[in-house]
Amino acid sequence: MNSDETSEGRNVLLKGLWKENPVLVAVLGMCPALAVTNSAINALAMGLASLFVLMSSSFLVSLFRNLIPKQVRITAYIVIIATFVTIVDFLLAAYSPVIHKELGAFIALIVVNCLILGRQEAFASKNRPGMALLDALGMGLGFTGALLAIGVIREILGSGSLFGIDLFGANFEPWVIMVLPPGGFFTLGFLLLGINWFTQRSIKEKENHG
């Protein structure tokens, strides 16, 4: 029983990281995934801010899951999410004004990130707070990881640096397009393409062996 629960918990945590990765597999929450990933540090900040909002709202929704009537659940979820987003917005503005300026209105737009509302509806409202926290942690880390991957690719190619540290020296001509909006579309598009290729190849390999 106990070991069952541990393995279930591990599965809940791990599925968000890879198998059901919100950005790379489910293609959710793309607006922040593309808008603020023109540098690795912005991507990381956005990912962590979303992680915090997701974990706090999931915990609360799960805690009160039997008290929230069905008809008003979406409104209640949105009020809870918007509360935590506003808190993150204020905290960043107070203690990290540079990041706050870079991310701008996109912090506030975490409210309408379909990933967060989606997890409340699909998981937190039906599971115990502990599980809901694990699920939120997995999904949030998966989201942060995907954002960071996009941010790293775009920053290296588009400005020739990583976390603001110059990588190639003065001779490197940056692909400016990568830090501009089209670069966001291209990076995610090619990442998805790569993942499709990888999954199809491993399916084929399995067929050949079996």
Place this chain on the structure above:
Amino acid sequence: MNEKKPHIENVAPEKEEAGSFRLIMTLTLAGLFSGILLSTTYVVTEPVIKANKEAALREAIYVVLPGCVEIQWVWEENGVLVEGDQPPEKAESWIYKGVDQNGNLVGYALPGEGAGFQDQIVLIVGYKPENDKVIGFQVLDSRETPGLGDKIFKDKAFIANFNNLNTDPSVEIVKKGAKTKDNEVEGITGATISSKAVVKIVQESLNQWKPLLLKQAKENE
């Protein structure tokens, strides 16, 4: 939001269709909870945010008015300039007066904004009415193209144009290397529109405030 509602103990046990009383209760409680949480956060962070904003503003002003240590807000009332140590309540726009250690006037910092290549460009320039010159320049916010348009705040040679720039009769933009007079700004190759926009915004700011500042300077003499 509404604190007068009765407690949750009155709520009937879970039913298929929750009554409207319960719906209102739930949302009231959610509202109450979020209200408490938000106002607490706001009270805690608001002074820090305000201090951050003011520090950023001061830093920008110190850059465009070298040597300045103290600032005052200046705005227009009935065609005359008025000073104060707080942003004005009535006036829609204002400028900043910079004073050095000995209480001497360094100059005025004039904010300006307008359409750039991609989006709004927000900037601030230091202006010295004494010799009618621009003495400093900084871009506060812009979304110009990286590598090209962002030279308006990254290219040192371009920024140097605004050091001792004569504003009489007006600031003009010329091609790179074609500068002959001290009221001309050399544009940036590859970012013609961005650099033209910057000069235009600076000139508009000057148009708004220069006559008032010069008039005041004359009266003080």
Place this chain on the structure above:
Amino acid sequence: MDNLIWIFISALLVNNFTLTYFLGLCPFLGVTSRLETAFRLGLANIFVMVITAICSYALNEWVLPFAPFLRLISFIIVIASSVQFVEMALKKLSPDLFRALGIYLPLITTNCAILGLALFSTNKGYGFTEGVVYALGAGGGVTLALVLLAAVREETRLLDIPDIVKGTALNLIIAGIISMAFMGFAGLFTTV
């Protein structure tokens, strides 16, 4: 007047909500397999955006100065409820228009482009007229992007495309190319 034209063109083309701010991507990738649907969704978008601009202006002017920390919550709730109200009114008063916009109205309410519009226009300090013009431009821009992507996707339906590219990957790459084309609009209306 010049300023209003700039706001409109800027929101419509230069700073297109979908192609440069990535707002409203979910419907952009989800509903654009047919041109007709994409167009109607766009129209509904313009409609909701204008309502949003008016609501957010009113909130920002008369309510939020007293409670700035309620900004986000009040925007989202007021937008959602006013759209629902307009939907009911529309059903009664103009069934034709209601049928044309149909199911898209409630769907759009939770779209990030709508909240984005409210946030951006209040951040920029737009007044009533400017806000409405901005909403028209932004809504038009979203419609334009939706229609363009749908048109390209209709064309690709009969092509022989490798399996791994099909679906979201292809749509994103197409969107990237359209977005690149839109970069050409930058500087279009800089009055210098």
